[in-house]
Amino acid sequence: MPPRRPTVEIDSPIPLYRQIKDTLRAGILNGEYALHSRMPSESELQAMFAVSRITIRQALGDLEKEGLIFKVHGKGSFVSQPRTAFQDIATLQGFAEAMSGSGHEIVNRVMSFRIARAPAEVTTKLGLPDGANVAEIHRVRLLNREPVSYEVTFLPEQLGDKLQRADLVARDIFLILENDCGIALGSADLSIDAVSASAPIARALKIKAGAPMLRIERLTHDSRGQPIDFEYLYFRSGTFQYRLRIDRKHARKAETQKPRSKR
Template sequence: MRKTEKVLEHLKDMWYNRNIPKHFSREAPVMEQNPILKLPLSLDSEIPLYSQLMGIIKRSITSGALKVGDLLPSEAELCRAYDISRNTVRQAIGALEEEGFVVRKRGKGTFVSDPNTRRKGVQYSFTTEISQLGKSPSSTLVDFAVITPSPRIVALMGLEPGVKVYRFTRVRNVDGAPLILETSYYPEYIYPNLTRELLETHSFYSLLYHVGVIPFSASDTYEAVVLSPHEAQLLHCAPGSAAFFHQRRTTTENGHIYEYTTSYMRADRVKLDVRFQKGSTSFMRTVD
């Protein structure tokens, strides 16, 4: 047994003392070669750290330095390389996954996604989606409350008995004009002490990113409906106008549903395009 231990120790020493360039660490001799870790991040910049990290990873992908299927550094490696928090890394990676640049595989890591199989055009975040269309997003908060959910909401979200939820209704505006009437439900425990004031001044998805709640998948349905007088009034159109009724349930990586949202979208300003090709489906939602 002692002889075996000595052999293993000798092999370990040979590994650590081999000829490795000085700028590589012993702990991660292969991953340190990742091009992401060669680009600078400024701790003194006014640009948020997560945005800087997103830019670094995007440039590595779009420049071809990272290829489809390449593995990104782990959260721990990015934290260590840039001296940033795990939440900052999660916010950046979550946003990149939302935009379709990367895909996370449970137990394996985060990889560069194939642009030919990305689900294009629909983002988890309204702000991100509209900004990418070159338009100006804004929101008007109509109602905010902490409620005991109805049996229907409990069933849709798979909630435990007694769990309170946030319910808030917003009018989503594009270039200042109402486009979507949206009501969302979230378990209170995912972001305790949320206030109306905080919701009016921050993107709720950004707040969730900061506490590590990151969307992993979503299930959407669309129906053709007509607007009631109340809905039409909030959307500045005539009662009986055509609309899309959209429902979404969003889950985390562990499969927990943390969001249920219903939306009425003005059909005169929203167009849905679906393109099918071998091995992929491309879904595009555009706004006039």
């Protein structure tokens, strides 16, 4: 259970209901409120935070919209099974950029950052000369405080020099490229397949070595079509989905139809 007398800051620019929501949200994500356990009632929360009932209802309403709790008529609110995160594959977005819009909490853990000679595949993808150096960044992405993906990012060395000074723990690389480096992103080529987790990635994601994973290769271009970012994205099975809506491409109707033969 959370502290018996959690506090809210009356003079804070953050609304009271949001402060309460964030406190309860942290308790859910930390496991202080177990899965399917009953949350304190509205009257209990009202006494706990010393606020009005409508403020408590706003906080609980937001938690329900985020999928963190569900309500049972006459019984109260209960902690939900965490929903599978998904990203619209038809839109070019960074992971945190896509997830934060759905109410998920994203944290990045930087495993390594180095300038090194690029593998042959990377120089080909980025259009660099053989033997060129690149920035190689390894990060674990945590979704609602659980490791979900392992990302390996390669960028040309000059961009890597700029990213070394950026906050890679809290920010998406796409947003850093756009806002800090002044690069307009254009499009990306993706390929998706299933692989087995290597030992280092398995340790980072807290899964068994050899466990099935979703792997995405993504090559991102700027608005002029120049490749600037090549990534391997490894996702734990059952934690993430890419979604895409596609339309049926109808065959063009024949302009004329052959007349039926007469007998």
